[in-house]
Amino acid sequence: MRIHRPLADAVVGTLQEIFLNKRQADRAIEYVLKSNRKWGSRDRGFIAENTYEIVRWWRMLHFVIEAPESLNKYHFWQAFGAWQLLKAKHANSDEALFRLPDWVEFSKVNTNRIFSRYEEAKNIRKIIESVPDWLDALGEAELGTEKWNKEIHALNQQAPVILRVNSLKSNREHVADLLGDEDINADYNNELPDGLILEGRPSVFKTSMFKDGFFEVQDAASQLVAPMLDVKAGMRVIDACAGAGGKTLHIAALMENKGRIIAMDVEERKLQELQKRARRAGAMNLETRLIEPKTIKRLQESADRLLLDVPCSGLGVIRRNPDAKWKLTPEFIENLRTIQYTILTQYSSMLKKGGKMVFATCSLLPSESEDHVRRFLAEQGEQWELLEERRTSPAEDGYDGFYMACLQRK
Template structure:
């Protein structure tokens, strides 16, 4: 594709995302490229690169455009990003261009707005703090409550592209063997700092097309997510419930820790997500997992009350910890959404707690950075359920610095992972 056609495609993709504000940007992009199979891999990366840069700078670009009499339309956001990338105005005007596969020539007024941005820095002291940090106004106080003086560093880390983390599958390989297998495919990984099963690659790499992935030696999973699974401290032979299993990422890690022994039930309210786990379980060689679809009025939970050694609750949340991967998510969640999530999380915790046997543990986890969804939920749960109390995980697979903690919070700046929270709650033994 020519630079003109790439720019036009980038603007079209931005417009598609704008037309589906409740749909994740990566899902919109996947559909966009699937419908345009003529766009090659290099062109897809170039188009996606520009679009994701725009999403990471969405509020700042919009602020600059509005300050200079423009509007934050897809074509102007793309132009502004290119100006801040130091694209000369003559080249910018030419790649807008005219013709069938072009975005359309810049009007005089559009050129004037973009000309006013030349030589400027993207961040400006006059910007409101929420604009400069690329967060919604309503969310800024909650993030300040979480991070305090570390907020700027954490937000900066969340604006950086995420690494590609893998979890080795110890049912099939060792970390050293997996690294060598990846290297033979031209994929050079390094060991992660915190997870004993983790490998890290920089940038976007074609891992899913590699033999180690197809053979089930590795799974794509952020290091923080691996540590959440480790917090469960499961052993072979246990009876374990993954209550919000989704497509089974943490289920796979639990099965690996249990050496395929014992029994895991993976539950979810989505049949699509549970069906998506089947291929992953088969590829990993996991055979101690049963799947169960949670439905309204289901008697399944009542019949299995107080029967599980471990119950992992990876609760639906705001996803603020995943902003490195999903920069659009910061503007898709509203204050009303958060309030609804808090109610849902509390209800899920109470339902899941009924399935924990005396002496067993519930691990509550989110990929959120917000206190209200994390420590706040745990504190309220313990107040409602005095037969549960916080305990240290003690899991030998965790780094020593985390083993004696009952709650962990992982952040991009401090830990170089996605943002994750996990707490270990033990049900007290019944007294005779």
């Protein structure tokens, strides 16, 4: 394996943007990929994959290169070099002879020391699984040692690319055939009527199928949320924390564009993105509303179905967003818990009697999920009935870590 200097420069520069300038990883990578139109798909793949993986394993790499708390460009080059060496060590025998280029940035990289430190790291879960101290302690406290060991290991594996075919425009068999024509292999998931699991990590956003709204990229766990609402054509549905609208669009497809969906959020920019996605998807039965002080009161007892996909830590999806674990704090999660329960207790008033509400999070933590539902039922159980709940597990079923519960208002 040969490392090309411009690509290594790009990775190191992107890492500095993420860790020193606090840019989101996906945006930092997108920016650098747009900076050089001459890079081919292999070059772009090298930059994106290496950046994400180094971010994912940052604490472990920080440990093996024995970096100080205060970092400079030299330490990111060291981390890049250590990652190449560790990859080669775990690769096929042909890669075992890999050596770093004779560049000044690698002049102080001690291969034997890196391998020795890596062996030490294997005995310390928070280092080998590359998580902050507080997050490792929190995960163990809420899930137990055995389950946390499995989940944090699974969350460090690369997530598959899964599509939700837009049934307003096509079906998964047709889309699978069209993808095959572009040498993109797709398989079915029997639990997901509209789901396709892709082989490898092809760039699907450039395909005409995506631009024409034939599919969205959406994990299997996320695809389970909208069906739990049990929507019917002609209903009035509120998606109260819609964001950019992945689940909103799924609801529109399930309703066959009949009825009315009100997609709400506190951020205008997310609703604007949802409007763009809705046009592409051909979802015609939805409107967007910015949540303002009187919005919830005005919509009291107006919805047949209500989705509360509340803001959360995102710990169930960090395999897709590995930089999140370096930005989260205990205080932030504690504040989120308050927001989550406030949304559940206040927004639930928008549901009609006899209607169904789904409360969902993409967190592994019961304190952000099951605990809220238990408390809600304890306090308002005479008005509500729990019909169904489910938790998905990266370790057990390979899905992102979601919790979802369907409650009916009596």
